[in-house]
Amino acid sequence: MSTQPISSAEINSDGTIVKKKLGIGFWLCVTWLGLMALIALFTPLLPLKSPTQNFLDPANGRPPYSPSWKHWFGSDKDARDVFARTLHGARISLTVGFAAITAGFLVGGTVGVISGYYKGWIDRISSFVFIVLLSFPSLVLAILLTSLIERSLLTISLVLGLLSIAPVGRLARAATLQFADREFVLAARQIGATNRRIIIKEILPNVAIPMSSLALLGMAVAVVAEGGLSFLGLSVEKGITWGGLIQLGSESSKTLEEAPWIAFFPILMLFLTVLSLNFAGDRVRNYFDVKETTL
Amino acid sequence: MNPPDVVRSEAEPLVETVEIKTHFKTPRGIARAVDGVSIQIRRGQSLGVVGESGSGKTVLSRSIMGLLPRNGVIREGSVRYQGQEIGNRSSKEMRAIWGREMAMIFQDPMTSLNPVMKVGKQITESLRLHLGMSASEAMTIAEKLFRDVRIPEPTRRLNQYPHELSGGMRQRVMIAIALACGPNMLFADEPTTALDVTVQAQILELISEQKRDRNMSLLLVTHNLGVVAGYTDEIAVMYGGKIVEKAPTKTLFADTKMPYTEALLRSIPRLDQPSHSRLATIPGRPPDIVHPPKGCRFAPRCAYVRELCLNEEPELQQASTPDHTYRCFYPVGSPEYLERKVELTRKGEFVSTGDMS
Numbered sequence: 001m002s003t004q005p006i007s008s009a010e011i012n013s014d015g016t017i018v019k020k021k022l023g024i025g026f027w028l029c030v031t032w033l034g035l036m037a038l039i040a041l042f043t044p045l046l047p048l049k050s051p052t053q054n055f056l057d058p059a060n061g062r063p064p065y066s067p068s069w070k071h072w073f074g075s076d077k078d079a080r081d082v083f084a085r086t087l088h089g090a091r092i093s094l095t096v097g098f099a100a101i102t103a104g105f106l107v108g109g110t111v112g113v114i115s116g117y118y119k120g121w122i123d124r125i126s127s128f129v130f131i132v133l134l135s136f137p138s139l140v141l142a143i144l145l146t147s148l149i150e151r152s153l154l155t156i157s158l159v160l161g162l163l164s165i166a167p168v169g170r171l172a173r174a175a176t177l178q179f180a181d182r183e184f185v186l187a188a189r190q191i192g193a194t195n196r197r198i199i200i201k202e203i204l205p206n207v208a209i210p211m212s213s214l215a216l217l218g219m220a221v222a223v224v225a226e227g228g229l230s231f232l233g234l235s236v237e238k239g240i241t242w243g244g245l246i247q248l249g250s251e252s253s254k255t256l257e258e259a260p261w262i263a264f265f266p267i268l269m270l271f272l273t274v275l276s277l278n279f280a281g282d283r284v285r286n287y288f289d290v291k292e293t294t295l
Numbered sequence: 296m297n298p299p300d301v302v303r304s305e306a307e308p309l310v311e312t313v314e315i316k317t318h319f320k321t322p323r324g325i326a327r328a329v330d331g332v333s334i335q336i337r338r339g340q341s342l343g344v345v346g347e348s349g350s351g352k353t354v355l356s357r358s359i360m361g362l363l364p365r366n367g368v369i370r371e372g373s374v375r376y377q378g379q380e381i382g383n384r385s386s387k388e389m390r391a392i393w394g395r396e397m398a399m400i401f402q403d404p405m406t407s408l409n410p411v412m413k414v415g416k417q418i419t420e421s422l423r424l425h426l427g428m429s430a431s432e433a434m435t436i437a438e439k440l441f442r443d444v445r446i447p448e449p450t451r452r453l454n455q456y457p458h459e460l461s462g463g464m465r466q467r468v469m470i471a472i473a474l475a476c477g478p479n480m481l482f483a484d485e486p487t488t489a490l491d492v493t494v495q496a497q498i499l500e501l502i503s504e505q506k507r508d509r510n511m512s513l514l515l516v517t518h519n520l521g522v523v524a525g526y527t528d529e530i531a532v533m534y535g536g537k538i539v540e541k542a543p544t545k546t547l548f549a550d551t552k553m554p555y556t557e558a559l560l561r562s563i564p565r566l567d568q569p570s571h572s573r574l575a576t577i578p579g580r581p582p583d584i585v586h587p588p589k590g591c592r593f594a595p596r597c598a599y600v601r602e603l604c605l606n607e608e609p610e611l612q613q614a615s616t617p618d619h620t621y622r623c624f625y626p627v628g629s630p631e632y633l634e635r636k637v638e639l640t641r642k643g644e645f646v647s648t649g650d651m652s
Contacts (some may be wrong), residue, residue: 118365119365119366120365120366138545150493164305169346182406182407183401183403183406183407184406184407184409184410185405186362186401187399187401187407187408187469187472188409188420189361189362189386189393189470190362190393190394190397190398190399191393191394191420191421191425191473191475192390192391192393192394192395192421192424192425192426193399193420193421193424194390197424201412201420202409202412205411206409206410206411209411217475
């Protein structure tokens with residue numbers, strides 16, 4: 001009996017070996033995410049209308065204006081261009097999502113791997129902290145924290161990052177535990193490798209595989225959480241975010257009925273982005289998820 | 296670590312343990328995995344350690360190397376390497392010895408290689424770490440090592456991941472890694488247990504050939520007496536954390552003293568037996584090392600047990616043959632042994648294997 005942790009082949013019922021593929025869906029998702037990332041990076045350089053200017057057009061009557069050649073996604077009640085605002089919204093939403101999960105991985109991943117490798121009192125303390133963090137309903141904690149502090153891009157990212165420490169850390173710890181007692185670790189030790197070297201060279205590449213799909217899934221959660229917070233008016237102050245745009249477009253049922261485009265386009269972007277993150281994360285997990293095979 | 300090799304006499308042991316004990320703290324109590332073992336291995340000599348599962352043979356080899364878990368271990372006794380005490384050294388201090396002076400080959404080559412690292416990198420790592428070689432130098436040496444352990448197409452193999460290699464090939468890679476820094480002492484912990492029978496002989500042949508070529512000492516741990524017979528100079532039989540019999544290989548087979556060794560020998564299937572004949576087994580289970588029996592540890596399972604065996608623990612006795620020690624009050628061939636054997640034979644206990652001793 002042996003496990004073959006990294007091989008991307010699958011054996012069919014008729015015994016033929018098929019190389020596992022990530023599939024076209026995965027690449028579509030990656031393309032969408034790449035596009036979003038580019039937009040978020042280069043919004044100021046794009047030939048967009050100003051997201052804050054009021055494009056009042058007396059000939060057209062009172063805003064909101066419906067989608068037209070002039071305003072692709074229509075305009076909101078203050079005659080601001082929804083297309084420009086939606087693209088600008090990608091900035092904060094994606095930055096917060098990315099920064100939060102990065103912070104979570106840096107802290108949670110490090111603590112998780114260290115406690116899984118050294119075990120003992122470090123593990124006991126960190127596991128306790130993780131349990132405490134997990135026992136709070138995360139959105140409630142986020143609302144509590146964000147309503148107390150000054151809400152900037154940095155602080156919102158840190159709050160969401162803090163919330164992702166425990167789940168990331170627990171997975172990192174579990175994955176490390178699984179590898180720390182493998183003989184290849186002992187084999188590395190008996191040829192004289194230091195603990196640091198073992199963690200970085202032997203354990204980390206193995207742990208990185210399950211963690212990579214968690215990174216994508218976790219980012220989706222962070223993007224949604226940021227959306228939730230800004231819907232409640234608790235995200236980055238004065239910033240344009242998808243959650244804020246959705247909130248603006250659904251202030252009352254009347255707004256939704258008369259000008260559904262105001263909320264629809266940010267919702268669509270958020271939906272596609274989160275879907276892509278989830279789908280890609282799922283595919284990555286499936287790709288590396290190899291059943292135990294015997295030689 | 297640079298002792299003057301020249302002045303050392305051949306007789307001085309390379310590795311010596313004196314009454315080492317390795318106990319583990321478990322929820323049930325203290326497990327005496329190794330309970331007072333003294334062995335000596337001279338340069339170029341090979342010692343086989345034989346025993347059932349849980350007899351402490353693996354823990355013994357790891358205790359000598361200092362490769363024990365960080366927590367919950369109690370160690371006693373002395374381990375000397377080239378005359379220097381190493382039993383009390385920390386992992387940090389042992390790192391100079393690991394790989395360069397002592398190396399180990401593990402039981403399962405499937406789990407002892409890192410699945411996400413190319414085998415070439417795994418072997419060059421220790422070369423660069425210990426001997427300070429450049430990447431290309433290390434690659435050249437690695438290729439030579441692969442050739443030494445008979446890996447065909449070494450250049451291509453160096454660039455492959457462990458899962459692309461067969462079990463036997465992986466064990467060859469493990470041997471190459473262990474040999475990389477030219478250790479003086481090689482530990483092989485059941486190196487063939489996870490392999491096909493046809494590959495087992497090749498791997499053992501390879502280990503003993505490398506041992507000869509490099510003038511290494513070898514400690515071969517196994518549960519298979521047949522395996523050690525051909526490849527070791529001396530055999531130590533372990534039971535319940537203690538050595539119960541130790542002798543030069545030939546003597547052990549020709550003049551077995553300990554009933555346990557005799558029972559082990561009898562349980563090896565033999566070709567001259569009629570097919571479908573029942574294999575001889577040793578009744579009962581290995582002793583509980585948390586609460587070992589009061590007297591001789593093998594007494595509860597021994598066919599020749601007497602009152603004394605259950606109450607007192609036998610000390611190591613010197614046999615008439617040189618270098619042969621055993622731990623038994625009524626060894627094979629003693630009047631008490633023969634008396635009991637006659638009774639047992641009459642009852643029909645030795646039908647198929649009556650010609651054993």
